Amino acid sequence: MKASDTSAETGVNAIVQVRGLSKTYDNGHQALKNIDLDIREGEILALLGPNGAGKTTLISIICGLVNASGGTVLVGGYDHVKQYRKSRELIGLVPQELALGAFELVENTVALSRGLFGKSKNPEFIQQLLENLSLGDKATSPVNRLSGGMKRRVLIAKALSHEPRVLFLDEPTAGVDVELRKDMWAVIDELRADGVTIILTTHYIEEAEAIADRVGVINAGEILVIEDKQVLMDKLGKKQLVIELREAIKTIPAELEEFNLQLCEVGNTLTYTYDIRAERTGITRLLNDVQNAGLTLKDISTSQSSLEDIFVNLVKADA
Amino acid sequence: MNFEAIKVIYSAEMRRTRNTLLQSIASPVISTCLYFVVFGSAIGSRIESVGGVSYGAFIVPGLMMLSLLTQSISNASFGIFFPKFTGTVYEVLSAPISFFEVIVGYVGAAATKSLIIGVIILITASFFVDLRIAHPFWMLAFLLMTCVAFSLFGFIIGLWADNFEKLQLVPLLVITPLVFLGGTFYSIDMLPPLWQKISLLNPLLYLISGFRWSFYEVADVNVGLSLMMTAGFLIGCLIVVWLMFRSGYKLKQ
Numbered sequence: 001m002k003a004s005d006t007s008a009e010t011g012v013n014a015i016v017q018v019r020g021l022s023k024t025y026d027n028g029h030q031a032l033k034n035i036d037l038d039i040r041e042g043e044i045l046a047l048l049g050p051n052g053a054g055k056t057t058l059i060s061i062i063c064g065l066v067n068a069s070g071g072t073v074l075v076g077g078y079d080h081v082k083q084y085r086k087s088r089e090l091i092g093l094v095p096q097e098l099a100l101g102a103f104e105l106v107e108n109t110v111a112l113s114r115g116l117f118g119k120s121k122n123p124e125f126i127q128q129l130l131e132n133l134s135l136g137d138k139a140t141s142p143v144n145r146l147s148g149g150m151k152r153r154v155l156i157a158k159a160l161s162h163e164p165r166v167l168f169l170d171e172p173t174a175g176v177d178v179e180l181r182k183d184m185w186a187v188i189d190e191l192r193a194d195g196v197t198i199i200l201t202t203h204y205i206e207e208a209e210a211i212a213d214r215v216g217v218i219n220a221g222e223i224l225v226i227e228d229k230q231v232l233m234d235k236l237g238k239k240q241l242v243i244e245l246r247e248a249i250k251t252i253p254a255e256l257e258e259f260n261l262q263l264c265e266v267g268n269t270l271t272y273t274y275d276i277r278a279e280r281t282g283i284t285r286l287l288n289d290v291q292n293a294g295l296t297l298k299d300i301s302t303s304q305s306s307l308e309d310i311f312v313n314l315v316k317a318d319a
Numbered sequence: 320m321n322f323e324a325i326k327v328i329y330s331a332e333m334r335r336t337r338n339t340l341l342q343s344i345a346s347p348v349i350s351t352c353l354y355f356v357v358f359g360s361a362i363g364s365r366i367e368s369v370g371g372v373s374y375g376a377f378i379v380p381g382l383m384m385l386s387l388l389t390q391s392i393s394n395a396s397f398g399i400f401f402p403k404f405t406g407t408v409y410e411v412l413s414a415p416i417s418f419f420e421v422i423v424g425y426v427g428a429a430a431t432k433s434l435i436i437g438v439i440i441l442i443t444a445s446f447f448v449d450l451r452i453a454h455p456f457w458m459l460a461f462l463l464m465t466c467v468a469f470s471l472f473g474f475i476i477g478l479w480a481d482n483f484e485k486l487q488l489v490p491l492l493v494i495t496p497l498v499f500l501g502g503t504f505y506s507i508d509m510l511p512p513l514w515q516k517i518s519l520l521n522p523l524l525y526l527i528s529g530f531r532w533s534f535y536e537v538a539d540v541n542v543g544l545s546l547m548m549t550a551g552f553l554i555g556c557l558i559v560v561w562l563m564f565r566s567g568y569k570l571k572q
C-alpha cells in the first residue's frame with residue numbers, strides 16, 4: 001500500500017502539509033523518500049516505525065533542524081523555509097534526546113525557550129505551566145539534579161513555553177515508567193482539549209492505541225499507511241476463529257484444505273484466519289465442513305488482531 | 320528582528336559567566352598580576368624604558384590584548400560549541416530566529432565579557448604602574464573592535480570544531496604564539512633586522528602596536544595601518560560568518 005492513496009487529501013484544513021519530502025544525508029543514506037502527509041488541526045497523530053525508519057528526520061525537517069533534499073512543508077499555510085519565522089512560531093518541539101544545559105535552573109531554561117520564540121517574559125504563565133506538568137516545586141532546581149522523567153517534562157514545558165499550536169513529541173514516553181506514562185497521556189489529552197495539534201512518535205503501540213486519533217506507520221523512509229486508528233484496526237485487522245476439538249487429530253482432514261487452517265501441536269485446536277472486510281467470511285461453511293469431516297466441537301472463540309500485529313505485518317511485508 | 324531572542328541568548332550567556340565568575344574574571348586578573356610580577360618588576364627593572372615609556376607601563380596594552388584575544392576566542396567558541404555538544408542547539412535552530420540574531424546574542428555576550436575583563440586588567444595594572452592614555456577614543460575603538468572581531472573569530476571556531484581538541488587547537492597553536500611574537504613584551508626595534516621584517520608578517524603585531532599607540536603614542540607600525548588591519552580582520556570574520564550562515568554550516572545536516 002502506498003501512502004499517497006490515503007494521506008494526501010486536499011489539505012484544506014491541514015495545519016501541517018508535507019509534499020514530496022525527501023532527505024538524503026551527506027553520507028548518501030536516503031532517510032526519507034517522497035513523503036506526503038497532512039496533519040489535521042486539533043488531532044493527535046501517532047507515527048509508528050522501527051528504529052531508523054525516519055521519524056526523527058521527518059520531524060527535524062518540519063521544525064527546521066535538518067535541511068530537506070526536496071519537497072515542501074507548509075505550517076499553518078507558511079512555507080517552513082521562506083517564511084520560517086511565521087511557521088516556527090506555531091511549532092513546539094520535544095526532541096528525542098534529553099538535551100538540557102547542565103546548570104541552568106528549570107524556570108530559567110523555560111523562560112529562555114519562550115524568549116527565543118520572541119514572546120515577552122511571563123513568569124506567571126511559566127509557573128503555571130510547570131505546575132501543570134507537576135514540576136511546580138522544581139522551578140528553582142538546576143536541571144542536572146532532576147530525574148530523567150522530570151527532564152523529559154522540562155523539555156515539554158520548554159516546548160509549550162511559547163504557546164504553540166502544533167506540538168511535536170519525539171518519543172515522549174521512552175524510558176518513562178508506567179505511571180508517568182499515564183500522566184503524560186493525560187497531559188497530552190489536556191493539550192488536545194486546548195486545541196493543540198499533537199504529533200508523537202512512539203515505539204509503544206499501546207500508546208498509539210490509547211491516545212491517537214490517527215496512526216501513521218513509517219518504515220525505511222516511506223509512510224506505509226496513515227489512517228484513523230479505528231478504521232485502520234478494522235480495515236487491516238484480521239480476525240481469527242479458534243476451534244477447539246473434543247478429540248485431538250494428527251492431520252487436517254482433506255475436506256478442510258481450502259480454509260488454510262492451522263493445527264496446533266497438541267492437535268486439539270484449529271485456527272481459521274479471515275478478513276473482516278470480506279463479504280463472506282466463510283465461517284458457516286467452515287463449521288459445516290468441520291462437522292461433516294466427523295470432528296466434534298468443544299468450544300469456539302474469536303480474536304481480533306491488535307495494532308501491534310498490524311504494525312508488525314506491515315513492516316514485515318515492506319522489508 | 321526577534322529582539323526578545325537576542326536578549327535571552329545574551330542574558331543566558333552572561334548568566335553563565337556569573338555562575339563561573341571565578342574562572343571567568345579572576346583567572347585573567349591573576350595571570351595579569353603574575354605577568355607584572357615576573358616581567359614588569361623582576362625582569363623589567365633591568366630593562367631601560369622603551370621609547371620613553373617605563374617597561375612596566377609599556378607591556379600593559381600588550382597584556383590586555385593577550386587576555387582580550389584569548390578570552391574573546393574561548394568565550395565565544397565555547398558559547399556555541401557547548402550547545403552543539405550537549406544537543407541544546409536544537410532549540411536555537413527550531414526558533415523563529417535568524418543566524419544573524421544568533422550571532423548578535425552569542426558574540427555580543429562574549430565581547431561584553433572580554434570588554435569587562437579588559438577594563439579589570441586596566442584597573443589592576445594601574446596599581447602596578449603609572450598609566451596614561453593619550454587617545455582614549457582610539458583606545459576604546461581598538462578595544463571594541465578587537466573584542467568583537469575575536470569573539471566573531473571564536474564563534475567561527477566554535478562552529479567549525481566538532482571536538483574539544485579542535486576547540487583548543489587554534490587558540491593554542493596560532494593565537495598565543497602570534498600574540499607573544501607580536502610585540503606584547505617588546506618593541507620590534509629590539510629585534511635583529513631580519514626578525515623585524517618577519518614580525519611584520521604577523522597580523523597581531525599591528526593590533527598590539529595600534530593599541531599601544533593609543534596609550535603612549537609609540538608604535539612599531541603606522542597607526543593607520545594598525546587600524547586598517549583591525550578593521551580588515553573584523554570585516555573578514557563578518558564575511559566568513561555570513562558565508563557560514565548561507566550554507567547552514569555544520570549546524571544543519
Ligand SMILES: Nc1ncnc2c1ncn2[C@@H]1O[C@H](COP(=O)(O)OP(=O)(O)OP(=O)(O)O)[C@@H](O)[C@H]1O
Binds near residue numbers: 026050055058
Ligand atoms: N546525521 C545523520 N547522518 C547520516 N544519517 C543519519 C543522520 N541522522 C539519521 N540518519 C539515518 O537516517 C535514518 C533515519 O533516522 P531517524 O533518526 O529519522 O530514525 P527514527 O525513525 O527516528 O529512529 P528511532 O526510532 O531509532 O528514533 C537512519 O538510518 C539513520 O541512520
Ligand SMILES: [Mg+2]
Binds near residue numbers: 055056057096170
Ligand atoms: Mg527517532
